[in-house]
Structure formats: C-alpha cells, structure tokens
Amino acid sequence: xxxxxxxxxxxxxxxxxxxxxxxxxxxxxxxxxxxxxxxxxxxxxxxxxxxxxxxxxxxxxxxxxxxxxxxxxxxxxxxxxxxxxxxxxxxxxxxxxxxxxxxxxxxxxxxxxxxxxxxxxxxxxxxxxxxxxxxxxxxxxxxxxxxxxxxxxxxxxxxxxxxxxxxxxxxxxxxxxxxxxxxxxxxxxxxxxxxxxxxxxxxxxxxxxxxxxxxxxxxxxxxxxxxxxxxxxxxxxxxxxxxxxxxxxxxxxxxxxxxxxxxxxxxxxxxxxxxxxxxxxxxxxxxxxxxxxxxxxxxxxxxxxxxxxxxxxxxxxxxxxxxxxxxxxxxxxxxxxxxxxxxxxxxxxxxxxxxxxxxxxxxxxxxxxxxxxxxxxxxxxxxxxxxxxxxxxxxxxxxxxxxxxxxxxxxxxxxxxxxxxxxxxxxxxxxxxxxxxxxxxxxxxxxxxxxxxxxxxxxxxxxxxxxxxxxxxxxxxxxxxxxxxxxxxxxxxxxxxxxxxxxxxxxxxxxxxxxxxxxxxxxxxxxxxxxxxxxxxxxxxxxxxxxxxxxxxxxxxxxxxxxxxxxxxxxxxxxxxxxxxxxxxxxxxxxxxxxxxxxxxxxxxxxxxxxxxxxxxxxxxxxxxxxxxxxxxxxxxxxxxxxxxxxxxxxxxxxxxxxxx
Numbered sequence: 001x002x003x004x005x006x007x008x009x010x011x012x013x014x015x016x017x018x019x020x021x022x023x024x025x026x027x028x029x030x031x032x033x034x035x036x037x038x039x040x041x042x043x044x045x046x047x048x049x050x051x052x053x054x055x056x057x058x059x060x061x062x063x064x065x066x067x068x069x070x071x072x073x074x075x076x077x078x079x080x081x082x083x084x085x086x087x088x089x090x091x092x093x094x095x096x097x098x099x100x101x102x103x104x105x106x107x108x109x110x111x112x113x114x115x116x117x118x119x120x121x122x123x124x125x126x127x128x129x130x131x132x133x134x135x136x137x138x139x140x141x142x143x144x145x146x147x148x149x150x151x152x153x154x155x156x157x158x159x160x161x162x163x164x165x166x167x168x169x170x171x172x173x174x175x176x177x178x179x180x181x182x183x184x185x186x187x188x189x190x191x192x193x194x195x196x197x198x199x200x201x202x203x204x205x206x207x208x209x210x211x212x213x214x215x216x217x218x219x220x221x222x223x224x225x226x227x228x229x230x231x232x233x234x235x236x237x238x239x240x241x242x243x244x245x246x247x248x249x250x251x252x253x254x255x256x257x258x259x260x261x262x263x264x265x266x267x268x269x270x271x272x273x274x275x276x277x278x279x280x281x282x283x284x285x286x287x288x289x290x291x292x293x294x295x296x297x298x299x300x301x302x303x304x305x306x307x308x309x310x311x312x313x314x315x316x317x318x319x320x321x322x323x324x325x326x327x328x329x330x331x332x333x334x335x336x337x338x339x340x341x342x343x344x345x346x347x348x349x350x351x352x353x354x355x356x357x358x359x360x361x362x363x364x365x366x367x368x369x370x371x372x373x374x375x376x377x378x379x380x381x382x383x384x385x386x387x388x389x390x391x392x393x394x395x396x397x398x399x400x401x402x403x404x405x406x407x408x409x410x411x412x413x414x415x416x417x418x419x420x421x422x423x424x425x426x427x428x429x430x431x432x433x434x435x436x437x438x439x440x441x442x443x444x445x446x447x448x449x450x451x452x453x454x455x456x457x458x459x460x461x462x463x464x465x466x467x468x469x470x471x472x473x474x475x476x477x478x479x480x481x482x483x484x485x486x487x488x489x490x491x492x493x494x495x496x497x498x499x500x501x502x503x504x505x506x507x508x509x510x511x512x513x514x515x516x517x518x519x520x521x522x523x524x525x526x527x528x529x530x531x532x533x534x535x536x537x538x539x540x541x542x543x544x545x546x547x548x549x550x551x552x553x554x555x556x557x558x559x560x561x562x563x564x565x566x567x568x569x570x571x572x573x574x575x576x577x578x579x580x581x582x583x584x585x586x587x588x589x590x591x592x593x594x595x596x597x598x599x600x601x602x603x604x605x606x607x608x609x610x611x612x613x614x615x616x617x618x619x620x621x622x623x624x625x626x627x628x629x630x631x632x633x634x635x636x637x638x639x640x641x642x643x644x645x646x647x648x649x650x651x652x653x654x655x656x657x658x659x660x661x
Contacts, residue, residue, distance in 0.1 A: 032057070039063065047073060054078055061085035061107075069093040079103050086110035098123035105129040109155075112136050122147045133179075134158040145170050153177035157205075160184060166195040173198040176225070181207040188241070189215045193222065201225040207251070214241020226251065226278075233260045235284075239270025246275040253282035253304075262287035271296035278302035278325075285309055291317045298322065306330050312338035320344055329353040336377075336391075337365035347372055353402075354379040361387075367394040376402040378426070383407035386435075392418045404428040404451065411440035421446050428453035428475070434461065442467025453502075454478035459491055466494045475502040477526075484509035484531070486539075493518045500524040504549070508532055511539040522546050527553070528573070534558045537565055544568045551601060552576040556608065558588040567595065575601030578608035579618065583625035592618050 027048050028039040034054045041062035051058070055076050065072065065087040073079065079100050089111035096117075097103055103124035113135045121127060121144050128150055132143070138160040149171045161183040166172070172195060185206060196202065200223060207230035219227075219242050226249035229238050235252055242250075254260050262285045271279075272295075279300050286293065291314045297303070298319040307330040323344050329351055333339065336359060339352065347369050352359070359380035366372065372395050384391065387409045392398070398419040403409065404426045413436035416422060422444050432455045434440060441447065447468050457464065457479045465471070474495060481490075484507050492498070498519050508530035516522070522543050527536070528551040537558070540548060548569050555577040558566075566572060574592075581589065596602065596619060607613040613621060 047076065051076065056102075057081045059083045061087065063087050065089055067091040067093065068096050070095045070098055072096065074099050076100075081105045083107040084111065088112070090114045092116045092120040094119045095122055096120050101125045103127055105131075107131040108135060109133040110135070113142075116142065116144050118144050119146055120144055126150045128152040129155075131155045132159070137161060140164065140166050140170075143170075150174055153179075155179040157181040157183070162186070163192060164188065165192045168195070170195055171198075172196050175199045175202060177203045177205075179205040180209065181205050181228070181230075183209055185209040186211060187213045187215075188218050190218045193218045197221055201248075204228070207231060211241075212237060214238070216241065216243060219245035223247075225249065231255055231258055231260075233258065235261070235263060236267050236270070239267060239274075243270070243273040248276075249278040249280075249302075250274075250276045251280045252284075253280050253306075254284055256283060260284070264288055265290065265293045265295075268293060269296055271300075275299060278304075280304040280306075281308060282306040283308065290314055294318075294320060301325065303327070313340045313343065315340045315343065317343040321346055323347060325349040325351075327351045330356065332356045333359060335360045335362045335365070337362045339365070341366050342368040344369065345371075349374040351376040352380065353377070355381075358383075361391040363390045364393045366392065370394055370397065372398055374398075374400040376400075377406070378402045379405040381407050382409070382430075385410040387411060388415055389418045392416070395419050396421065398422060400424045402426040403430055404453075406430040408433060410435050412436050413438045413440060414443045415440035417443050420444065423447060424449040426451040427455055429455075431456050434458065434464070437461070437463065439463050439466040439468075441465065445469055447471055449473040451475045452479065462489065462491050462493070464491045468495055469497060471495045471497055472521075473500040474498055476506065477502050477504045478506065480507045486511045486515045488512045488514040490515055492516065495519075497521060502526040503530070505529040508536075511536040513538045513541070515539050517542065525549070529553075534562060537562045540569075541565045545570045547571045549573045549600075550577070551604075554578065556580045557585045560587040563587065563591045566591070569598070571598055571600050573600040573605075574618075575604035577605070579605070580609045581607035581613045581616070581618065581621050581623070582610055583623055586623055586625050589618065589621065589623060 027042060027050055028037045030037055034052050036057040037051055037055055038059040039048065040059050044063040045065065053075055056078050058076065058079060058081065061083050062085065065084065066089060068089060070093065073082070077099050080102050081104060085107055086109070089108065091114060094117040100123050104126060106127065109131050110133070124147065127147065130151060133155050134157070136159065137156060140161065145167055151171065152174055153176060157179050161180060162185060164180060164185060186209065188211060202222065202224050203226040204224060205228040207228045211229055211232055214237060224245070224247035227247045228251040230251055230253050232238055232252070238252060263281065264287045276299060279302070282304055283306070286308065294317050299322060301322050302325040303323060304327040306327050310328065310331040311333065317340070320343055323346060326344055326347055328339055333352070333355055334357055336352065345368065348371055350369065350372060353376050359382055361382060361384055375395070375398060382403065383406070395418055399421055401419060401422055401424070405428065408431045410433045420443055423446050425444070425447060428451045441450070444467065448470055450468070450471055450473070453475050454477065459479055459481045486508065496518050499521050501519070501522065501524070504526050508527065509532065511532065516539055524547045525540060525543070526549040528549045530553050532550070532553040532555065534555050534557065540546070546569050548571070551573045555574065557580045579585070592599065599605070602617065602619055605618050607616045607618065607621060
C-alpha cells in the first residue's frame, strides 16, 4: 500500500505541471517569411494590418473588395504578384496601383467589373501578366491601355467578347499570349488582326468560340507561336482563312459534346497553303482515311491524333519524312503493327497510350523506327510472357520507355538488350514475372531512372538490380519485403549510385541499421506509409543533408540518442504518425520546435497521445515537465514529515540502546 501511495504522489508531483499552450493562428498563412502570404477565402474587406510591408506575393482571392482605390494596397509597395480572384470587385479607381512599381502579375479573374479608370493600371513599371477572365467584358475598349507597354500575356477567357479589335493605341509589341477562349467570336477580319501586327511569336487562343468566318489574309502578316481554334464545327473555315499564315503550332482538336463535321482529305489540303510544324486533331472523326489524307503534311514535325477513332494507319504514306513526334493515344488498334511505323522513318517520339482495346505488341512492329528516343505504351493492358527484345527490335537509340499500367510481363535475363541506351524505364503498376535468376536490367548501363511501383517483385532476389551502375532514381513503392524487414544484405547493395530511393507503402516493419550502408550518394529517401517505429531511424544515420519522408508510420516516441541523426538532415516529414505528446517524449518535442525550418507537413503532424491533445499540432504544444509550485509545496511537506519521522526514529533508537547497555 505504501508503494501505491508514493507512486501516486510522484505522478501528482510531475504531471500536475503539464499544460498545453496553443498559439493563436494568424489570419493569413505565411508561406515565405516576410514575402509570400495567402489570405484566401477569409471574408476580408481590407488588407490586414498583420501583413508586413515587405510582402511581395499575395493571394487574396475569395474576399470582399467591391471597390479598390489608391489606398487599398498602398502600404504593400513591394508587391510583384497580386491575386484578387472573385473578390466581387466592381470599381477600380484612378491610380489604384500607382505605388506598386514592381507589380508583375495582376489577377482579376471572376470579378463583375463595371468600371476601370483609364489610369487604374498606372504605376507598375513592368506589368507583364494581366488576368481578366470571367469579368463580364464585352468590348476591348473597356481595358485601359495606359502603362501596358511591357504586357506579355493577357487572359480574357469566358467573357462576352465578339470582336478582337483593340484600340488603335493598344501596345502589342511585347505580347506573347492572348487568350480569348470561350467568348462569342465568330468572325475574324483583317482589320481586327491589324492591331496585333507588332507582336511576334504570339500564342493566340480562340478555343470554344466556334469561328464561322475568317477574312482571307487576316493571319498572313503575323508569325505565330501557336493558334488554337479548338471546338470549331467546320474546319474548312479555318484552313481557308489561314492561307499564307505561319505558325509553329495549330490546335484544331474538338470535344466529345460537340457535333462537328468529319474531317475529309479534301479539307486537309488547306495545309498546303500554310506553314505549320505541329498539328493537333484530337477527338475528330475522319470521313475518308487513306494514304492521300496526309499529302499536305510534308512540313509537319509533330502530329497529335489522340482519340480520332482510328483502327489502323494505311501503309504507303508518303512525305512524312520530317515527322518527329506522333501521338496515337486512345484509339482502337488491335496490334502495334497497325500503326504502320514504316511511314515515319524520322520519328523520335511515339505515344500510344490508353488504347481502347487490349493492345498486342506483335514482333518487330517498330523496327523501322531506328531513331526512336521516346516510346510510351502505358495503359494498354499489354500482356507478354516473354518481353521485350522481340517486340522492341532495332530500337537501339531508345532513351525513354514507358510500359506502366499494363498486365503481366515476363522478363528474361537482359530483357531490354535491344535498348541498351535506355535512361528512363517506367514499369509502374505492371505485374512483372522474372523468369531468370539474373537481373533483366543488367545491360542497361545508362539507366538513371527506374520505376517499379507496385510490380509485385520478389525483393528477396539480391541480383534483381545488378548491372545498373548509373541508376540514380529508384521507385519500389508498393513492393513488399519478406517479413516486412529490409535486411543488412539486400537488393539495394548493387546500386551504389542511387540518389533518390522510394520505399513507401512497402509494408515495412523494420530496417536493419546496415541496410543502406552501400548507398553513399543519397539525397532523398521516402519511407512513408509503412509501419516503421523509431528504431528504423538508425538506418539513415550515415546520411547527411537528405530529404527524409517518415510520414504515416508507427512512430510515437523518439529517444534522445536518435535526435542527432535527424538534425543532420535537410528536410523531414513526420506527419500522420501516432506521436506521443507527453513528458516521455519531451526531448523530441523540444527538438521539433527548434527545427521547424526543416520540417515538412507540420499542419498534419499532430499528437495522438494523450487523448486530451489528440489532433493538436506539435508546433502548438508546450509541455512543462519540471516541478511546479504545487509540486514544490507537496515536496516540502513530504521532506518535513520525513525529517520529523527520522528525528523520532533516531531518538527512539538511541533511547533503546541506552536501556540495554
């Protein structure tokens, strides 16, 4: 009974002083000290006094500022970026930004503008990006032209604009992006385009306008970076109107909910009268598809035929010797040979992703593409028992191969012998069956990135990654290790050049302290979403200055001897762990507060214990684990009583001795 009482006494003594001190949340979120702040969706009607005068980047969207004037932001003279999206702004008065000489980007998206004063944008010396999306503008005369000489991009989408005729003095010389998507522009005249003649390499977007007419020669005097007429019902209008025009990119794709005309071979003859390097025709139907369809594609270097309902490409297509990039994704091929790869001898990039049917690789279907550097065959339900030398024959220049999100692939020894120059190999979410004791990757001496996410690998095979001397990025997410443990001797010992290692969601319970000792160049280790405890932190003890992700594990208490290991890293994530916020973990809690600058995910790094603090951010918790005033009082009483008892005990002992002498 005496033991129980004393135990209770000491518990009262030390736990009575534990308390939580939570700091008041700032109204605006600081993203970068004294520079970047977010005040979004706080119902503010003025700039908070808590914002420092040095603020440069301010997100102030979804607040209430019906009128702004020269005093609204005058204190924040260093602003370079200002986002006022959906602040219900109606009026922008004279000289509103007169003191903001460094303002570079102004976002006014979603404000029902009624009035903008002629001098409302005066002040900024280099205003480059102006967003007036969904502001109710119907006439370009509404936009004040004063002080827009350095403007590079102007976004006017989702308004009621029917004519792109700018005021005569509109400064278009430096304009690079002009976005009119989703307006009511149906006709483009030469006079409309004359105000843009000063611009060079302009990207002009008419997506969603359904242009019905273009005056001949309207686009002849300007060299464009890109033209976008997406969603146009009749492409004949575009091809006829763009005669003698020059653009690097022409986007003519459509959308699933638009009932447009099918593309005919005759319609595409309009390409012979213009200069285009990149053409996008996604989601269109072809009324007649033959080798003559491409007779005016001789200058095309990039062609996107995504979701154009193709079941095959005809052989014998002539004149595509300049084509470098071809996109055939989301079509209806049965076999890869149906793309007739021999038609494209200069091809360097080929994308056949998300085929509607199960795609069969065939044998040697791409062997005529000796210059191919990038091949994407992901999301095709590809299945092959012996992959991939026969299928990828003669692709000796291939550098990037994506076979992710497919079905079962069987890999033999040196499975990629035909692609010895591979630098990136992505096999994520494709079940792999390794049919040889040796590594299927052993001849890939130039491979730098290997993605094996959820490949159901046999990680006990210590030779799985042999022969990859230059591998820098390895993703093993979702592959489980035997008994949930990475032993001292493991498959990572052969890849000493690794810099980035991802082992998240691998069902790990523990990692041997020597497991990573052969990896001397590491800069990024992701061990998140496992069941690791603090004991596994010792496995990274020899790493310095790395990014370490320990989120969503089973870490609760971190003892003091592990804190030096954490201190020598650059960034650490402890979020979503069942962290203990009692005095038992006081050393870690103190370290945490002292190292907030190197901690990621602090908003989700919360207490799990004790129950009274569950969900409280670690950065908001302070524990007082010493002896409090109440504790001192009880300790004094205890010592006083102990002294009295000791005095009487000694006195009685001496009296007893004298009686028995």
